Amino acid sequence: MRFPLLLFLSCLMFLSTALFADVQIYLYSSAVKGEEALKLKDIAHLDGSDDECAALEDLEISDVLFNDTYIDRRELSLFLRRYTESRFLICGSSVKIKREKKPEAPRIVRSGEQVKIFVKRKNITIEIMGVSVKDAGIGERVTVRCGSREISGIVNSNRTVTCEI
Secondary structure, three states, rough: OHHHHHHHHHHHHHHHHHHHHHEEEEEEOEEEEEEOEHHHHHHEEEEHHHHHHHHOOOOOOOOHHHOOOEEHHHHHHHHOOOOOOOEEEEEEOEEEEEEEEOOOOEEEEEOOOEEEEEEEEEOOEEEEEEEEOOOOOOEEEEEEEEEEEEEEEEEEEEEEEEEEE
């Protein structure tokens, strides 16, 4: 007898809150964070008046909120209270934020492979041969060994590294 009464009361509380909220926020289970800023519309579906939803859906969510890879209901509620006077209801417990992986640049220089090293200083360029210490792609920094000395430089093209001193 007690359980149905408790269930009825909790449903009644939920419905009364939903009826008097300006905006209902339905959290997605997960979202992907790319290069651009994460916005409220990326992590939740908003339901309510068009004006209220438009004002909230483009709110940028600070990276601090999902340092632990989750944005929970409490964190989001505290965040939203700083930006709106609207009454809102958050449905869902949390959103898992997945970071988009950048595609790796193809490896042009392989570890142990012989490379041409262009050492530049002002208007003087010296070309020497060396051995790469690790794999690297175009535009990446790589360490190369020239005799007993190691030099750091940028991979330019197939088997060429430029070092400025």
